[in-house]
Amino acid sequence: MKIRLLPENVYSLIAAGEVIDRPASVVRELIQNSIDAESSQITLALENGGKRLISVIDDGIGMDEGDLKIAPFKHSTSKIATADDIHRILTYGFRGEALNSISLVSDFEMESCSKDESEGHSIKIHFGENESVEPSAVTKGTSITTRDIFANMPGRLRFLKSDNVEYNYCEKEFMNLAMANPEVSFKLISDGRVVYNLKQGSLEKRILEIKGEEFLKNSITVNYFNSNIRVYGFVGKPSIYDNKRFSFSHVFVNKRFVIYPQIKRAVYLPFGSQLNRHFTPYMIFIEIDAKEVDVNIHPAKKEVRFFREDQIFSTVSLSVRESMRYHEISSENEAQEPDNMTISRTIDNPESFVKDSSLFSDLDYALSQKHSESRVQEYSRFWQFNDSYILINLKEKIYFIDQHAAHERIMFERVMKENERISSQQLLFPFIVRLSSELYEFYEANKSNMEKWGFTVREFDKMKILVEGIPSAITEGFEQSDFIEFLSEVHSTGSSMRAEEVSKIIACKAAIKAGKKLKISEMEDLFNQLFLCENPYSCPHGRPTFITFDKEEVGRWFKR
Amino acid sequence: MKIRVDKQEFLKNLNTISSIVPAKPVVTIISNIMIEAKKDVLLFSSTDFEITMHSEMPASVAEDGVIVINAKTIVELVRKLPEGELNISLANDEVSIKSKSGVYKMPVIKKDDYVEISRIEKNKMFNVDSLPIKSAVDNSVFAVSRDAVKVAITGVLLEGAGKNLAFVGTDGHRLALYSIKDIFEKPISNTVIVPPKVLTILRDLIDEVDEFSMGFDEKRIMFKVKNIEVWAKLIEGTFPDYKRVIPTDNNKICIVKKDDLINSLNIVNVFTNPNTRLVKFEIERGKLTINAYQNQTGEGTEYMDVDYEDKEKLVIGFNNNYLLEILKRIETENVKFKFKGEMFAVIIENEISKVDQEAVYIIMPLRLK
Ligand SMILES: Nc1ncnc2c1ncn2[C@@H]1O[C@H](COP(=O)(O)OP(=O)(O)OP(=O)(O)O)[C@@H](O)[C@H]1O
Ligand SMILES: [Mg+2]
Numbered sequence: 001m002k003i004r005l006l007p008e009n010v011y012s013l014i015a016a017g018e019v020i021d022r023p024a025s026v027v028r029e030l031i032q033n034s035i036d037a038e039s040s041q042i043t044l045a046l047e048n049g050g051k052r053l054i055s056v057i058d059d060g061i062g063m064d065e066g067d068l069k070i071a072p073f074k075h076s077t078s079k080i081a082t083a084d085d086i087h088r089i090l091t092y093g094f095r096g097e098a099l100n101s102i103s104l105v106s107d108f109e110m111e112s113c114s115k116d117e118s119e120g121h122s123i124k125i126h127f128g129e130n131e132s133v134e135p136s137a138v139t140k141g142t143s144i145t146t147r148d149i150f151a152n153m154p155g156r157l158r159f160l161k162s163d164n165v166e167y168n169y170c171e172k173e174f175m176n177l178a179m180a181n182p183e184v185s186f187k188l189i190s191d192g193r194v195v196y197n198l199k200q201g202s203l204e205k206r207i208l209e210i211k212g213e214e215f216l217k218n219s220i221t222v223n224y225f226n227s228n229i230r231v232y233g234f235v236g237k238p239s240i241y242d243n244k245r246f247s248f249s250h251v252f253v254n255k256r257f258v259i260y261p262q263i264k265r266a267v268y269l270p271f272g273s274q275l276n277r278h279f280t281p282y283m284i285f286i287e288i289d290a291k292e293v294d295v296n297i298h299p300a301k302k303e304v305r306f307f308r309e310d311q312i313f314s315t316v317s318l319s320v321r322e323s324m325r326y327h328e329i330s331s332e333n334e335a336q337e338p339d340n341m342t343i344s345r346t347i348d349n350p351e352s353f354v355k356d357s358s359l360f361s362d363l364d365y366a367l368s369q370k371h372s373e374s375r376v377q378e379y380s381r382f383w384q385f386n387d388s389y390i391l392i393n394l395k396e397k398i399y400f401i402d403q404h405a406a407h408e409r410i411m412f413e414r415v416m417k418e419n420e421r422i423s424s425q426q427l428l429f430p431f432i433v434r435l436s437s438e439l440y441e442f443y444e445a446n447k448s449n450m451e452k453w454g455f456t457v458r459e460f461d462k463m464k465i466l467v468e469g470i471p472s473a474i475t476e477g478f479e480q481s482d483f484i485e486f487l488s489e490v491h492s493t494g495s496s497m498r499a500e501e502v503s504k505i506i507a508c509k510a511a512i513k514a515g516k517k518l519k520i521s522e523m524e525d526l527f528n529q530l531f532l533c534e535n536p537y538s539c540p541h542g543r544p545t546f547i548t549f550d551k552e553e554v555g556r557w558f559k560r
Numbered sequence: 561m562k563i564r565v566d567k568q569e570f571l572k573n574l575n576t577i578s579s580i581v582p583a584k585p586v587v588t589i590i591s592n593i594m595i596e597a598k599k600d601v602l603l604f605s606s607t608d609f610e611i612t613m614h615s616e617m618p619a620s621v622a623e624d625g626v627i628v629i630n631a632k633t634i635v636e637l638v639r640k641l642p643e644g645e646l647n648i649s650l651a652n653d654e655v656s657i658k659s660k661s662g663v664y665k666m667p668v669i670k671k672d673d674y675v676e677i678s679r680i681e682k683n684k685m686f687n688v689d690s691l692p693i694k695s696a697v698d699n700s701v702f703a704v705s706r707d708a709v710k711v712a713i714t715g716v717l718l719e720g721a722g723k724n725l726a727f728v729g730t731d732g733h734r735l736a737l738y739s740i741k742d743i744f745e746k747p748i749s750n751t752v753i754v755p756p757k758v759l760t761i762l763r764d765l766i767d768e769v770d771e772f773s774m775g776f777d778e779k780r781i782m783f784k785v786k787n788i789e790v791w792a793k794l795i796e797g798t799f800p801d802y803k804r805v806i807p808t809d810n811n812k813i814c815i816v817k818k819d820d821l822i823n824s825l826n827i828v829n830v831f832t833n834p835n836t837r838l839v840k841f842e843i844e845r846g847k848l849t850i851n852a853y854q855n856q857t858g859e860g861t862e863y864m865d866v867d868y869e870d871k872e873k874l875v876i877g878f879n880n881n882y883l884l885e886i887l888k889r890i891e892t893e894n895v896k897f898k899f900k901g902e903m904f905a906v907i908i909e910n911e912i913s914k915v916d917q918e919a920v921y922i923i924m925p926l927r928l929k
Contacts, residue, residue, distance in 0.1 A: 087823070307826045310834075414835040417855060423836045425879065426903060426924035428732050429800045456903070456927055468903075472836040472879060472926055477710060477732070510835075 003067045006075040006096055010083050014094070019101040019299055022160060023050025023149055024169035026102055028300075030144055031177045032092035033099070034058035035184060036079065039141065040200065043187040044174055049166030051149060059141040062114040065121045069133060071110070072125055074100040088290045092256065092301070104128040105153060106146035111136045127152040171195075175210055176257035179250070179283070182206035207234060207283070215246055215281070220327040222284070224319030227311055230287040231319040235267060236280040237327075246281040253286045253293060253304050260304065266313040269528065270321035272394045284316060317528060325381070382523040388514035390523045398554070401546040403523075404514045405539035406530045412507035412540040413533050415473055416499075422454030422506065424469035433480045434464050435487070442491045453490075453502055455483075473510040482509060504540040561625020561650040563597045565617070567659070570602075570646060571638045573615045576788060577604040578631040580611050580761065593631045594674055597621045605677045606631065611758060611792040612677055627655050628669040637664060680782040680791045685775035688725075688743050690766040692917050693774075696727040696738040697763045699889045699919050701756045705731035712797035715753035718776070722747045728802050729756075734882045734923040735802060736889070741916040752776045753795040761790065806922060807905050810898035812874060814843055815867035815911060818895045822887050824862035828852040829880050831860040837880040838926050843899075844873040852880070867894075876902050877926035886921045903927065 006014075020026060027044060034042045037060030047053035063071060070076050077096030080086060086094065102108060103125040113120030113136075120138035124131040150156040160166060167190060178186045178196075182203045188196040198209055208216055218240040223232040233252075240246055249267075251260040267282050268275060294305040306312050383391040390401040415422065435443060440463050443450070450457050456469030470478050486505060493501045512518070518526070530536045530545060538544055577593055585591050585608070593606040602619045605612070627650055637657070638646075647658040656665045697716075705713045710732075717728040723746075726739040758781065765785040766772050774783040782791040828839055831852040842849040848866045853859040876899065886908050887895060898907040908921040 305830075307829065309830070411835070414833065417833060417835075423833075423838050423877065424927035425733055425836075426905075426927060428730060428735055428805050428905065428922065428924050451927075469924075469927055472838070477705075 003070050003076050003078040004081065005073060006077060011075045013083055013086055014296060019097055020105060022169060023054055023166050024173045025300065026050065026054050026146055026149065027170045028173040029098035029102065030056035031174065034060055035177065035181055036091045036093050037061050037142065039184060041185045043189065045189040046167060046170055047191055049163035050170045051160060051163060051166055053145065053147050055145040057143040062141050063112040064114040064117050068110065068112050068121050068123050072099045072103045086296050089295055090290050102146055106149045108146050110142065110144045111138045112142040113138045113140055179206060179210060180252050180255040180257065220323045222319045222323045224322055226315050226318060228289055229312060229315045231284060231316055233282065233284040235282040235320055238271060238274045238280055240280060248281050250283040254288065254290065256295065256301060258304050259302050263316055266316040267320055269317045269531065270324055286312065314528060382520050384518055384523065387517050390527065392527065396551055398549045399546050401527065403512055403518065403526060405543050406526055406545040407511035408507050408539045409533055409536065409545050410529045411473055411510045412503055415503040415507050423472045424454045424456045425472035426456060426469040430466055430468040431480055432460055432464055432466050433483050439484065439487050439491065443487060454506065471506050473506060478509065507540055561597050561627060562623040563602065563648050564620045565602065565646050565648065567638065567641055567643055567646050569617050573604050573617050574635050574638060576615050577606045577613055578635050580608050580613050581606050581631040582608050589674060591631055592628050592669055592674060594626065594628045596626045598624050607675055607677055610755065611761065611790065614679065614789040616787045625650050626671045628671055628674045629655060629666060633666060680784065680789050684777060685773040685782065685784060686744050687771055687773050690769055690772055692740040692743060694763060694766060695917060696740060697759045699738045700727035700729040700736045701759055702885055703729035703731060703734055703736035704756050711795055712753055712799045715755050715795035716759055717751065717753055717799045719751045720744065720748045730802065734886065734921065737920045739918045750776055752781055753797065753799055754781050755792065755795055758792040805905060806920065807900060807907060810900045810907050812870045812899040814897040814899065815894050816848060816864065816897065818887060818890050818893060820864055821895065822884065824850050824864060825880055825884055828860040828862055831857050832880050836926060838877050839880045840875065840877050840928060842873065842875050843868050845869065874899055875928060877928045878923060879926055882923050886923060889919065889921065
């Protein structure tokens with residue numbers, strides 16, 4: 001490994017800002033460095049909640065004397081070299097900033113020995129001032145100690161909370177990294193007491209140690225792979241609610257703990273109305289090709305941006321739904337096997353996903369595809385009736401969805417968002433339409449509006465027009481007769497022709513027709529999209545998009 | 561019927577042949593497959609009415625015969641059996657399979673109740689290299705309309721002219737044309753429309769072979785890959801006159817780094833309207849600006865250096881999904897765009913074509929404000 005200074009054109013691309021604001025940030029940065037250094041055992045020691053001392057000891061690859069000297073410089077890193085690298089970050093670190101920031105605000109000492117060296121070295125930096133580099137007795141890995149954080153910045157120091165509170169922050173950071181890295185052993189010592197001693201093992205075992213058996217018992221395991229996105233983790237069953245201890249909602253992206261509350265909607269969607277006060281704890285790990293996610297937007301890397309956010313959402317929803325299906329099956333056996341923790345599918349080898357640069361092997365992908373397909377067939381709750389209605393059973397309730405009305409609603413809300421002008425997809429094969437004299441007159445009078453509505457038309461001959469472009473929302477075949485229908489419907493709305501009315505007609509044309517056979521994935525998608533609408537209950541013309549029956553009602557049919 | 565087979569070989573054939581058996585068939589009889597033993601050869605057959613498949617393997621046949629049996633059941637059983645020999649025999653409408661570890665008996669269906677399946681006509685077939693066909697399938701099927709009123713464009717047009725073969729897929733908004741030179745030994749002249757599913761099956765079968773044979777007549781396309789034969793019904797209808805829409809006078813050429821472009825499009829995609837996926841290109845000497853905008857989401861703009869010499873600035877809109885789908889097919893480091901104007905079809909190509917194969921993609925723009 002060689003640590004280098006990043007050139008200006010690269011570091012100027014990196015999200016800048018405050019990296020270290022309290023002891024917990026030091027804990028996070030140091031442990032992340034240790035994990036990046038491929039350690040298998042990491043020990044964190046704290047005194048006074050980290051205010052007096054934070055020390056992290058690992059058994060990773062270490063640094064040689066040269067690297068040790070340069071590591072605390074600003075913008076020195078071994079993890080990226082070029083601007084392109086920022087788009088494929090597989091390590092926690094990439095800015096080359098953490099050690100520098102830490103060494104500026106603490107009494108800092110770092111000892112390390114790389115495996116190519118016969119002896120280790122240590123470097124001391126006293127609040128930004130290099131003191132000395134000396135031989136040291138370490139023989140493997142790296143050990144970093146920071147004392148008296150912010151002693152040189154009284155303003156900062158005053159801002160820190162009590163030892164207890166600061167300790168809690170530190171513990172949180174420690175836990176987040178421990179949960180994401182079950183293949184690494186972690187130890188936490190606070191004021192001389194061993195608080196945690198987590199041995200390496202499976203994710204399940206790690207979660208069991210951290211969140212307790214009760215959480216695992218009352219949650220379903222998620223493990224899903226689709227469109228190159230892997231989702232795994234645990235989601236609490238609705239019954240878990242009242243327990244205060246389980247009020248967390250953790251999201252990890254490529255093992256990075258992130259703040260991403262938006263995902264909640266996707267996690268909860270499959271539960272429908274089953275959740276008490278709309279809450280259940282979850283812990284979702286998302287694994288995705290590093291190219292598809294931007295981690296360089298927050299100085300403490302606590303936020304990410306996905307390039308295909310829609311896909312993330314739908315995959316997370318799907319994964320939870322899949323797991324719920326499974327869970328129902330295993331829960332029937334619960335009575336016979338009390339020890340079975342209702343874990344539907346075990347997670348094997350989650351760690352093999354992140355560090356590898358070709359994130360997923362083709363085989364994995366193929367297997368997972370096969371799996372999910374057959375599962376959908378066997379366990380799908382989506383049925384289509386008369387190729388026009390979708391039936392879904394969601395706990396306690398049967399939903400009857402009118403596919404056309406539902407899709408119309410979705411398209412309508414989208415078309416309305418296009419506002420001023422509807423964009424027009426030009427056609428490879430334009431077509432000629434012959435209009436009745438009444439419609440032709442109407443067309444003549446509204447020539448200028450045609451563009452606004454998303455059409456590209458030209459007069460072709462008397463009473464004939466050439467349609468060269470149609471509203472881009474319409475993806476299914478649109479032909480002569482559809483165009484005539486469109487014109488006559490707009491005509492019949494009378495003189496006002498408000499944008500809303502026209503949008504309704506376009507939405508209707510763009511929507512899936514009744515009588516069209518849908519794939520299960522299409523039904524699922526339609527269902528999800530519908531409930532993301534502002535008003536999912538009716539189509540733009542006011543017809544209902546779905547109706548429900550609950551078990552009481554069905555019971556009454558059968559005179560129960 | 562009385563035969564002895566090696567489990568592995570037997571299973572391999574079962575797997576292939578059952579790949580087209582539908583999970584939820586309209587007519588239950590086609591959830592079965594047929595196995596015929598004749599003179600040291602086993603012939604497997606299956607069909608879903610649209611596609612029919614045969615495969616052959618050598619076996620020691622003590623007594624000829626035919627069984628028709630549920631595909632799922634037999635595949636599931638054989639998969640689990642120990643390696644080694646299987647002895648299979650038929651008596652009183654019951655087939656019995658003997659493995660090292662046990663005996664399994666299953667009812668069979670009468671041969672006459674199964675669908676009449678004909679073999680392909682080998683005299684109409686030509687040998688072809690599989691490599692260019694693989695590329696042609698990969699680069700044409702994606703553009704096909706999944707759901708068109710015109711059935712013809714739900715398939716890929718295969719046009720044999722002379723010794724050349726072209727694949728064309730379109731959905732009316734974009735088009736992919738993949739032409740292969742000199743693939744046939746003898747000149748032919750035939751145009752057919754093939755369901756994408758058939759091409760995908762073919763694509764899988766030829767993945768690891770260098771050569772196979774194919775042929776077509778008015779109603780069917782056929783191919784033979786090693787011991788496997790497939791024939792499938794064609795799509796009937798008239799394919800639109802695609803040659804007419806391929807522009808010949810698009811003189812404004814723009815060369816762009818493909819990966820960078822894909823990246824930029826992915827970024828601005830965040831800001832596109834999910835209905836239209838509209839992205840706006842502004843191209844001027846040496847510079848491309850890509851912009852997407854949506855009321856609620858905000859606005860994103862990406863800048864790139866490009867090779868573009870035309871003096872006039874060009875502003876043109878596209879459906880980003882279509883663009884990205886096409887760019888994924890580009891094999892060279894740079895991609896070449898050929899424009900005429902804001903409202904005209906655009907050509908997208910590899911910067912440099914292969915000698916004997918050429919891919920041309922056409923995309924219609926979205927009209928801008
Ligand atoms: N525990 C460790 N073991 C081995 N090398 C380390 C360790 N900690 C830091 N390093 C080396 O020092 C360099 C600088 O670390 P620093 O944390 O400042 O930057 P970074 O991890 O590259 O990026 P970031 O600022 O995003 O964390 C690292 O790139 C790494 O090469
Ligand atoms: Mg770091």
